[in-house]
Amino acid sequence: MSAIRDxxxxxxxxxxxxxxxxxxxxxxxxxxxxxxxxxxGIQLYNLIYTFxxxxxxxxxVPSRVYAIFYTVMLLISATGLxxxxxxxxxxxxxxxCTVRLQVFYGFLLMVxxxxxxxxxxxxxxxxxxxxxxxxxxxxxxxxxxxQAVVVYGFFxxxxxxxxxxxxxxxAKNYGNNVNMTVMTLMSVFICAYRYASDRKxxxxxxxxxxxxxxxxxxxxxxxLTRLKNRRFFDEKINGLYQQCAETGAAMTVMIxx
Numbered sequence: 001m002s003a004i005r006d007x008x009x010x011x012x013x014x015x016x017x018x019x020x021x022x023x024x025x026x027x028x029x030x031x032x033x034x035x036x037x038x039x040x041g042i043q044l045y046n047l048i049y050t051f052x053x054x055x056x057x058x059x060x061v062p063s064r065v066y067a068i069f070y071t072v073m074l075l076i077s078a079t080g081l082x083x084x085x086x087x088x089x090x091x092x093x094x095x096x097c098t099v100r101l102q103v104f105y106g107f108l109l110m111v112x113x114x115x116x117x118x119x120x121x122x123x124x125x126x127x128x129x130x131x132x133x134x135x136x137x138x139x140x141x142x143x144x145x146x147q148a149v150v151v152y153g154f155f156x157x158x159x160x161x162x163x164x165x166x167x168x169x170x171a172k173n174y175g176n177n178v179n180m181t182v183m184t185l186m187s188v189f190i191c192a193y194r195y196a197s198d199r200k201x202x203x204x205x206x207x208x209x210x211x212x213x214x215x216x217x218x219x220x221x222x223x224l225t226r227l228k229n230r231r232f233f234d235e236k237i238n239g240l241y242q243q244c245a246e247t248g249a250a251m252t253v254m255i256x257x
Contacts, residue, residue: 106141
């Protein structure tokens, strides 16, 4: 049992956890800006379509409700873009904050998808909005396995209970319940697999970095005296000379035979 737990969670030292969190934060800030822009573009399109469909009047309750949904997600995503600029300037100090904010945004996105899906039941029994969003979040957001189980389990229960609320006519929920359950299991599996593979990849990279550092150290030192050797001199002399020239510092070279 312990071996399975270690394989999934890949325990790290505090220093390794800090380095891994920084890597995750850098990846989030590098790629998630595009994701936020896509979400903003979709919400703008939905708003324009809603206004065009109602002649710019939003004269029905559903049109106003959907307009609120789209506006809320548009504002949340725009806020994410603004925070992205701030977080980029404050790494590595804000690395942990960056990861937490992405998890929070993923949770809000799933709340939004669940609300839209439940409200859609007035005219359709489709749950495609929630299924698409839950799968997208699983592939992009850094949920831990425990977070994934809690979040996806919570929304599965909520949708079980809320899907029939807005339906005007009774309908069989078996198909939707099966689809939601399967998607929940898939999403949790994706989150757990990404979490374990990313952490293992980071640990493997750290081992390679440490081995390279040791090899470089061995190559640059005399094995008996541990003094810097000729290889170190050849590799570093130009850089050291340039540094001394720029700072005006004196440079002394001593060769012992």
